Amino acid sequence: MTVTLKEVAERAGVSRSAVSRTFTEGASVSAKTREKVQKAADELGYRPSLIARSLATNRTRLIGLVANNFRNPVFLEVFDLFTRVLQERGFRPLLVNLSTETDPQKSLEMLKQYRVDGIIIATSTLPPTFPHAFSKAGVPVVHAFGRFGSEAGVHVVGIDNVRCGEMAAQTLFDRGYRSIALLGGPQSATSTQDRLAGFLSRLKELGLEPADIRFADNYSYSAGKEAMKALLAEKSVEALFCGDDLICMGAMDAARGSGMKIPQDIGFLGFNDMNMAGWSAYDLTTIRQPVRDIILKSVTLVIEMVDDTEQDADTQPFDCSIVERGTLRPLPAS
């Protein structure tokens, strides 16, 4: 069925090595031989088998891409960029969906069986033991959106969530809000924990107590909406810092549903700056996470690790910034 090295060699009248060499970067072949081989290969429609090559070279050019949040629109950008950059660099992503997987160990086994050259884990909700397990197995690992310094031997690319929490508290304070609540993502996520910590510590510095602290079950519109309904049933707050734009939009619709106007009656500050935050039905003021930069850096890093050309392993957290839109009252004129 498929054409092999041997057939090309026979047709071109050369050895198998010669054929192999014409198809490997930087091997020594004369122009004459190369031409003969090319011709024969073209006529036969030959493509080298990467499977066979992998076996011989011990390199697969396969990168495992592990994620567990396939329902959040942020991940569209994540997948788009990851796959695109990887394939530009001649690698291919092998996707692992951990949404329902109870046992990360099993996924690890699968990836190991495919002998992936490297792994990118894109999540802020998995325990750090997970990336660590790979690194211990000797596979280059980059943890995108992870928590810094949590596990030795694992490169983390992401933001400083503690700082983001502080930034959120400060931003809301600066605009004159005093009754401030936090509606976080899942409590088990390290990102949630860190943002909460930063949020609380800054609030304390400013002499404030949080008006309410609660968490959505997952990163979804409906989880945000439910949580907000519950909050509104209990108390009223001036402003809310949400752990994710999606959650925030759900919360906004819950507030509007009970007759509130935004930002007159209540302020909202989101997180991520996903596309939809800019939609005029929401026009959400939010903290932008540089997803693009994080992904580009993650891919670059994992490829460097694979090629062993690591240049700057000292990964710094990326900065976040406020994107001003219409869900917070303006800064008081000073």
Added chain:
Amino acid sequence: MTVTLKEVAERAGVSRSAVSRTFTEGASVSAKTREKVQKAADELGYRPSLIARSLATNRTRLIGLVANNFRNPVFLEVFDLFTRVLQERGFRPLLVNLSTETDPQKSLEMLKQYRVDGIIIATSTLPPTFPHAFSKAGVPVVHAFGRFGSEAGVHVVGIDNVRCGEMAAQTLFDRGYRSIALLGGPQSATSTQDRLAGFLSRLKELGLEPADIRFADNYSYSAGKEAMKALLAEKSVEALFCGDDLICMGAMDAARGSGMKIPQDIGFLGFNDMNMAGWSAYDLTTIRQPVRDIILKSVTLVIEMVDDTEQDADTQPFDCSIVERGTLRPLPAS
């Protein structure tokens, strides 16, 4: 570094065949031998190399997953389901991002080099020559969201877009709209062409001319918004059938932006029923495409083709249905 068959065999005191057999389904090994091998394998942390196995068996258990629309939220569900179902069945998805790829031929080569066992193409915007190229190469192909009957040898799983177009025209007509426009997705998409055809033919049967026909450049909120702005600058219409919910939401916001109330001043009918269509800020009445069913069927089909256990190759288009929400005036009481 990695443990191989040979080492396990030596430690267990058996031949390499025996080890291989304990790890292959349905091979003949005695309980005693299997136990010895298991023990040795566990102690050494051995996992068979799927690369080597693939070379010998000529099966990779890799399924190519080709898509070119990574920015539309519908694809979150697509990716989630595809990856999940595949891995439940013991296959792995090898992702190909065709968003920017100008030359599909190149992607084909890449997939062929990895010797994928099958391919799922999830798009309604690629020319049918693309799936056909794979099928000609002898690789099982399923074209999800494709056009039926367009290419021999390619299994298509999807909906009947002509019927959907008819359904849209009929729905709007039934609600008393007479000045009806279509705002389609990219004109090059077969789905757009088919829906347009159905839409026009039904309108004609009903004795109506379309009030306006235009197309968004891509499946995005902003493309929908821009197109709607342009439309509003030229004329006014009573109702709009959009080729995608995202486009529709953009169009809705454009209408609202020029002071219109929905559904009082203008009606909107979307397509897909993505999650966001249910958000209260839009509450979009839309035509539901059974994405889940399409994907489940696609995966089942491609796996059957790989295993050569094809059961029902006569794939019928799935039905679409109207999801009633709040962007169309109600049916007149009859």
Added chain:
DNA sequence: CGAATTGTTGCAACCGGTTGCAAGATTCAA
């Protein structure tokens, strides 16, 4: 108990490439 049947095992060839090595062919400088 012996013959026939069925189950288990190891040998060796093979899957489709890569690569170190040594020999042969070229090129270059003197």
Added chain:
DNA sequence: TTGAATCTTGCAACCGGTTGCAACAATTCG
């Protein structure tokens, strides 16, 4: 023109598994 240096080429071993085959062991049956 010749010898040294550099290229090019084929051989053969190897990557880590699978599998047909034949030999042998265990079981079943008359």
